[in-house]
Structures are given as structure tokens and as C-alpha cells.
Amino acid sequence: KVTLKEAFKGAFYAGVAINRRQIQGADTKGRELIATQFNSISPENDLKWSSIHPKKEAYNFKPADDYVDFGLKNRMFIVGHTLVWHQQTPAWVYNSESGNKLSRDELLKVMEDHITTVVGRYKGKIGGWDVVNEAFNDNGTFRKSDWHDIIGDDFIEKAFEFAHKADPKAELYYNDYNLYVPKKREAVVSLIKRLQAKNIPVTAVGEQGHYGLNSPAVNQVEASIIAFTATGASVNITELDINVLPNANQQINADLGNTADYQAKYNPYAAGLPDTIATQLANRYAALFAMFYKHKAVISRVTFWGLTDGDSWLNGWPIRGRTNYPLLFDRAYNIKQPVFDAVVKVAGR
Numbered sequence: 089k090v091t092l093k094e095a096f097k098g099a100f101y102a103g104v105a106i107n108r109r110q111i112q113g114a115d116t117k118g119r120e121l122i123a124t125q126f127n128s129i130s131p132e133n134d135l136k137w138s139s140i141h142p143k144k145e146a147y148n149f150k151p152a153d154d155y156v157d158f159g160l161k162n163r164m165f166i167v168g169h170t171l172v173w174h175q176q177t178p179a180w181v182y183n184s185e186s187g188n189k190l191s192r193d194e195l196l197k198v199m200e201d202h203i204t205t206v207v208g209r210y211k212g213k214i215g216g217w218d219v220v221n222e223a224f225n226d227n228g229t230f231r232k233s234d235w236h237d238i239i240g241d242d243f244i245e246k247a248f249e250f251a252h253k254a255d256p257k258a259e260l261y262y263n264d265y266n267l268y269v270p271k272k273r274e275a276v277v278s279l280i281k282r283l284q285a286k287n288i289p290v291t292a293v294g295e296q297g298h299y300g301l302n303s304p305a306v307n308q309v310e311a312s313i314i315a316f317t318a319t320g321a322s323v324n325i326t327e328l329d330i331n332v333l334p335n336a337n338q339q340i341n342a343d344l345g346n347t348a349d350y351q352a353k354y355n356p357y358a359a360g361l362p363d364t365i366a367t368q369l370a371n372r373y374a375a376l377f378a379m380f381y382k383h384k385a386v387i388s389r390v391t392f393w394g395l396t397d398g399d400s401w402l403n404g405w406p407i408r409g410r411t412n413y414p415l416l417f418d419r420a421y422n423i424k425q426p427v428f429d430a431v432v433k434v435a436g437r
């Protein structure tokens with residue numbers, strides 16, 4: 089039986105985000121499935137700032153080291169995620185011990201130290217880095233964050249410069265979601281051109297693929313791939329998953345809790361995914377992969393954001409305690425045959 093990495097060999101890497109239980113915990117089945125099916129890994133959380141550098145003077149390298157060792161052992165393309173982000177970053181990063189915000193120069197120094205240490209440690213092992221994650225709003229303006237407030241628009245450029253210095257051979261990516269939204273897409277095209285004009289290497293745009301069953305339209309995503317690759321950069325489809333559940337608002341946790349109403353309305357497939365929805369999911373994945381495959385010359389990697397449905401962050405977002413089915417493997421580590429088959433068929437397998 090064909091595996092994902094065999095099916096897409098010569099087209100793009102088949103990637104997956106992996107978690108702590110799979111890296112160093114009891115999830116042997118998960119580890120085996122990852123090694124069998126995928127030839128690239130991303131760390132779901134273990135290389136984020138709060139995990140790897142929780143205190144100013146204290147790094148927590150062990151989970152990241154184990155993650156990298158797993159990838160090396162299995163000869164995978166290893167991704168680093170992520171160096172500069174507004175989430176999962178401890179408060180000490182932006183504040184002095186007396187509680188005042190750092191100056192631009194002080195924060196740049198903290199950024200440089202972190203990037204130099206983390207990228208330097210995995211030099212030649214981690215093949216590419218999500219240098220900056222989610223810096224723009226959907227309307228194309230800079231997202232409000234301490235990074236932007238304190239350093240200014242060039243915080244992205246600086247992060248790329250530091251990363252390039254720490255490992256000149258590593259690929260460097262800008263990663264974000266909703267990049268099919270035209271204003272956001274244009275902001276990222278401008279960013280890439282700005283970096284290129286200053287001779288700051290940027291390898292690819294990471295397009296997070298957190299999609300729904302019906303939106304975005306495949307041609308909107310395609311338009312963004314065309315726009316990004318027109319700059320000469322390539323594209324990685326990162327964080328791919330397809331949410332099959334109805335939209336829910338974060339308030340619902342507090343308002344309804346775990347009542348029967350809540351379950352019926354917002355968690356409708358707790359007992360299993362109906363065939364009709366499984367078919368929609370297969371068709372949706374097939375349509376997306378057909379488009380990715382068409383652009384395989386400029387797409388380097390397609391990475392799922394999680395291994396099995398049970399691992400997915402979408403069981404807990406935007407409200408907790410749901411049963412989602414966004415991926416290609418079920419909660420018992422089985423291939424979801426119709427969905428998986430629809431995907432590999434795109435590559436003629």
C-alpha cells in the first residue's frame with residue numbers, strides 16, 4: 089500500500105506536525121505511523137519560545153533535541169516552528185525585571201540572542217525555519233503585538249537577518265494563515281519584495297492550511313500561491329487540516345458548558361462521522377491536493393497539522409471538548425481510507 093511520502097515523492101515533502109507524546113512519550117503507534125507515512129516533521133509546540141526558552145537564563149532544549157533526533161534518525165526534512173510570534177512567548181521577553189517594556193534595542197538584543205542560540209544549536213539539522221509567524225491582520229496591516237509596538241515594521245527583517253547569520257544554509261520562511269484573503273496576501277507579497285530588495289534571504293511563504301469543508305475556495309488559495317511564487321519565493325502548505333464542525337464562538341464554553349444542547353449543536357459527530365460528511369471531506373482534500381499537485385514545481389512541502397484526528401488542536405478550538413475529524417488518520421491510528429485514497433489518487437497512486 090502506498091504511503092503519503094511515496095505518493096508525493098518528486099512533487100513535495102509529505103509533512104506532519106508532531107507533539108511531545110509522539111516525540112518522547114508513550115505514543116509508539118504514533119511514532120511508527122509518522123515514520124512510515126511522512127518525510128518531513130514540524131514541532132507542534134516544542135520549539136516555540138515559551139517551551140524552549142521559558143526563562144531568560146534557562147533554555148529547555150530536551151524536547152526539541154529529541155524532536156530533531158527523531159527526524160535525523162528517520163532521514164526527514166526537519167522544520168523549526170517558530171522563532172518570532174506574538175503567542176506562546178513569555179512576558180520576560182518584552183519586559184525588564186522592574187516591569188517596564190524594553191526599548192527597541194533591548195528587545196532586538198533579546199531576539200538576536202534567542203535566534204542565534206536556537207538556530208545555531210540545530211544548524212545543519214533543522215532544514216528550514218518559520219522565522220516569523222502571523223505578523224499581519226486580514227486587512228493587510230501589521231498585527232498589534234509587542235514585537236511590532238516596540239521594534240517597529242522592521243522586526244520581521246531583523247528576525248530574518250539574525251536567522252540567516254545563525255545558519256546561512258537554512259531555508260527561511262514567513263508563515264501565516266488566511267493568506268488567500270487578497271489584502272493579507274498583498275501585504276505578504278510586499279514583505280517578500282522588501283526582504284529581497286535588501287538582500288535578506290527568504291525561501292518560501294508558509295501558507296497555513298486551516299480550512300473548512302466549503303471555504304476558502306480552492307481558486308482563492310491558488311491565486312495566493314501564484315502571487316507568492318511570482319516573487320521567486322516558493323510556497324509551503326503548512327498546518328493543513330479541514331475543520332468539519334459548525335462554527336462556534338468562544339463564549340459558548342461559558343454559556344452552555346457541556347449540556348445536551350451544546351453537544352447537539354456544536355459537537356454533532358461525537359458518535360462518529362456520517363458517511364456524507366466523510367465524502368465531503370474526501371472531495372475537499374482531493375480538490376485541494378489536485379491544485380497543490382498542479383503547482384508542485386513551486387510547492388516544496390505540504391504539512392498536516394497533526395497526525396490523527398485525536399491529536400488535532402481542532403478538538404479544542406474555538407471551544408473545548410469537541411470531536412473533530414480534520415486529518416487523514418483516525419483516533420485508532422487507522423488510515424481514513426476514502427479521504428486518504430482521494431489524496432494519493434491525485435498523484436496517480
Ligand code: G3I
Nearest residue numbers: 132133169170175176221222265296298327393400401405
Ligand atoms: O503543555 C501544557 C500542559 O502542561 C498543560 O497542562 C495544558 C493545560 O492547558 O496546556 C499545555 O499547553 C498547551 C499546548 O498547546 C500543548 O498541548 C497550551 O495550553 C495550548 O494553548 C497549546 O495550543 C497550541 C496552540 O498552537 C497555541 O497557540 C496547539 O497545540 C497548536 O496546535 C497551535 O498551533 C498553532 C501554530 O503554532 C500556529 N498557527 C496556528 C496553529 C493553531 O492554533
